[in-house]
Amino acid sequence: QSVLTQPPSASGTPGQRVTISCSGSSSNIGSNTVNWYQQLPGTAPRLLMYSNNQRPSGVPDRFSGSKSGTSASLAISGLQSEDEADYYCAAWDDSLNGAVFGGGTQLTVL
Amino acid sequence: QLQLQESGPGLVKPSETLSLTCTVSGVSISSSSYFWGWIRQPPGKGLEWIGSLYYSGGTYYNPSLKSRVSISVDTSKKQLSLKLSSVTAADTAVYYCARHDQWLAHGMDVWGQGTTVTVSS
Numbered sequence: 001q002s003v004l005t006q007p008p009s010a011s012g013t014p015g016q017r018v019t020i021s022c023s024g025s026s027s028n029i030g031s032n033t034v035n036w037y038q039q040l041p042g043t044a045p046r047l048l049m050y051s052n053n054q055r056p057s058g059v060p061d062r063f064s065g066s067k068s069g070t071s072a073s074l075a076i077s078g079l080q081s082e083d084e085a086d087y088y089c090a091a092w093d094d095s096l097n098g099a100v101f102g103g104g105t106q107l108t109v110l
Numbered sequence: 111q112l113q114l115q116e117s118g119p120g121l122v123k124p125s126e127t128l129s130l131t132c133t134v135s136g137v138s139i140s141s142s143s144y145f146w147g148w149i150r151q152p153p154g155k156g157l158e159w160i161g162s163l164y165y166s167g168g169t170y171y172n173p174s175l176k177s178r179v180s181i182s183v184d185t186s187k188k189q190l191s192l193k194l195s196s197v198t199a200a201d202t203a204v205y206y207c208a209r210h211d212q213w214l215a216h217g218m219d220v221w222g223q224g225t226t227v228t229v230s231s
Contacts, residue, residue: 002156035217037157044206044224045149045157050217088157092213098170099147099159099214 003028004089004102011108017077020105022089024070028100032092034072036065039086039104048087049074076107084109112136114207114222122229128197132190132207132222140165140185145210147218148181148192150203158203162210163190197229 005023012018022034036049047056049065052072064075076083089102118130132146139146147162161171163181171179180193190207204226208218 032213033215035214037218044221045218046221047217047219050219051215056217056219090157090159090214090217096173098172099149099162099210099218101157101159104156 002103003093003096003100004091006087006089006102006105008103009106009108011110012076012079013110014079014081016079017075018079018107019076020074020087020089020107022072022074022102024072024091024100026070027095028070028091028093029067029072030070031094034065034067035090036063036074037088037090039088041085045088079109081109083107112209112220114209114220116205116207116222116225118205118225118227120226120228122197122201122227123231124198124229125196128192128194128201128227128229130192130205130225130227132192134188134190138185139183139188139190143211145170145212146181146183146190147208147210148190149206149208149218150201151206151224152200152203160192160194160205199229201227202229203227 033051037045038048039045052067053065087105093100113135115133145162148160178195204224206224207222209220210218
């Protein structure tokens with residue numbers, strides 16, 4: 001059971017906008033910023049978003065993030081086939097004094 | 111360019127100690143204000159943070175693994191090490207090392223490619 005809660009799956013057709021939610025608590029998302037990671041099949045996770053809504057260099061602006069209270073969201077607009085991957089949210093948890101991840105959301109591009 | 115590379119035995123027997131190494135190239139582990147962490151992913155499952163070591167030596171461990179985990183650094187070899195004792199089949203996973211800053215403010219921005227460890231007799 002993951003500390004952060006994500007839907008196990010999401011889907012969309014090419015060109016659509018898809019959002020993935022991440023729910024936490026006051027000790028993690030409520031107190032610290034949220035990161036998002038993309039994991040393509042058979043590869044290591046890649047940082048997609050940090051500080052709730054900041055994109056590292058090289059991440060397309062089709063990806064955006066937001067946070068409100070103890071929840072966060074990742075939005076992907078103009079969905080492309082190469083976006084098919086697993087997406088994980090993460091945050092630091094002040095109570096556990098460590099990093100916590102969501103269970104991951106498998107995104108399918110139909 | 112910063113690169114991380116995990117290495118270690120791919121097969122460990124139950125009840126034994128799993129030992130992995132993460133070799134850091136492109137930056138000095140001890141001269142930058144970063145944390146160096148270990149994360150694992152069981153087959154078909156999600157990511158689990160194991161623990162992190164601050165560049166000056168302080169460590170933080172996942173409470174669920176704390177009694178069995180030890181993370182240390184050999185700055186002369188530019189290596190981060192992970193030891194997990196009394197392993198069971200539940201410890202079978204891909205193990206990653208990654209760099210991050212305090213409170214994950216800028217996320218885990220550099221990851222190794224991962225190394226697969228199977229616990230089996």
